[in-house]
Amino acid sequence: MGGGIAQLAVLAGARTLLHDPDHAALDRGVETLRANLAKGAERGRWSATEAEAASARLEPTYTLEALEACELIIEAAPERLDLKRELFARLAEIVSPTCVLASNTSSIPITAIAGAVPTNPERVVGMHFFNPAPLMRLLEVVAGEDSGEAALARARALGEAMGKVVIDAADGPGFLVNRANRPFGLEALRCVTERIASVEQVDRIARLGGGFRMGPFELMDLVGVDVGFDVSKSFHELSFGEPRWRPSPLSARMVAAGRTAASPAAASTTTATVRIVPTTRWRRRPICPERRAARSS
């Protein structure tokens, strides 16, 4: 996701340094980003001159020390607290004391990351982008227990310069948006577990009845059932067992069976969640005489 965020930054007019400890990955990332800028110009999203100027603002950096002069750093490392804490502690020693340190985490408490910067945790904030970052309009700015107003204001201003709808959230499991969306999947899983409706029915009801672009199970397959199950477990742990956030045993069985439909391609062809749908008495019973006639004809 770092590449997508860097694309937003260069297009917003910021000199942008991109870093990855894996140098080959960094070179690939820079190449992809420059190609995306050129492609956007071809498609008329911005002019060729703008693409060139944006491209010139991008610099790969092979050491963390090269980030010394930055005013704001957005970390998009893998979602592991130990990794992020180590990175933030090192960055805090390299950059100036006023540099804002932001994490693009979607699930790790900002306060826990800020704990790695004990001398001035007020400059640590969350900047939660949504996938794919260049396309989704939202930026969630997250305040940890010690985040300072100056750092939060700078994160918001950058988000606005990137053309985002910026919202404020306090620290806590899933912050504001991912937390508020918990029931979409979890209640759908309950409906299927209790045999109130099949997977296909729940998705159809959500799309036609609710106007959602995707049903909860289509979405689970797209994200990966295993990824979603890990997120569920994290919510339950961080909340010390909130009953609304209890992970579904059905998801656990799906993961155990290896039916995780991790990629969009897999989701569209295998629909992993479908196969365990139970057949119950109410599904077989003819609904009314007309339907019975329609079925037998």
Added chain:
Amino acid sequence: MIAGEIPLAHLLLERAEDAGWDARTPAEVDGEVPFLILDCGATEDDPPLQGGPQAICLHGGSLAALDPGGAAVGFHALPPLEAGGLVELTRGADSLDAAATAAERFFATLGLHTEWVGDAPGLVLGRIVCQLVNEAAFAVGEGVGTPADLDAGMVHGLNHPRGPLAWGDAIGLDHVLSVLDALSDEYREERYRAAPLLRRLVLSGRIGQATGEGFFTYDLDEESD
């Protein structure tokens, strides 16, 4: 005949009239047996209406709870309930085929799809959406974000069709709360306890668009959807 005071009842009356039905409230029915009674006011203490094939709105409980051993079918749907939308139906062991047929036909004339599902308070969509409103109310009550930021986040970050709090205001927060309380009664799980903020809004009469105030405020003079 369409009975009940929740916004869904008014919406159904409107849609039925648009589709050419002679839709009436209980007060306007004089003795004749209607094609279908849509009861949006049934609670456990207030038994279903009698006198014709009947569908009960299941916001106040499952069909088993609202019409024990009765002849009705259950239904549930949420605003905006536009053509191409969907209504869920359910039936119990004693539901009459006549009620099932009449309900299917009626909703089809409104241009709505129907889906037969198993019995539960709020059926499928009601349960998912009312819990979305509930979770949002918990988050706002706990100071995680403002109602406006929360709704904007769900629309722009997750492509939801509308923010859960504005949706709750359109459904009627009393309707949302009754689904949650029915789930809580029937499942006896803490999972379905209503957010304190949601219950207080309802207790203070702020049930959403219908009263001009809920999570957001509305101009009552203005025609709004």
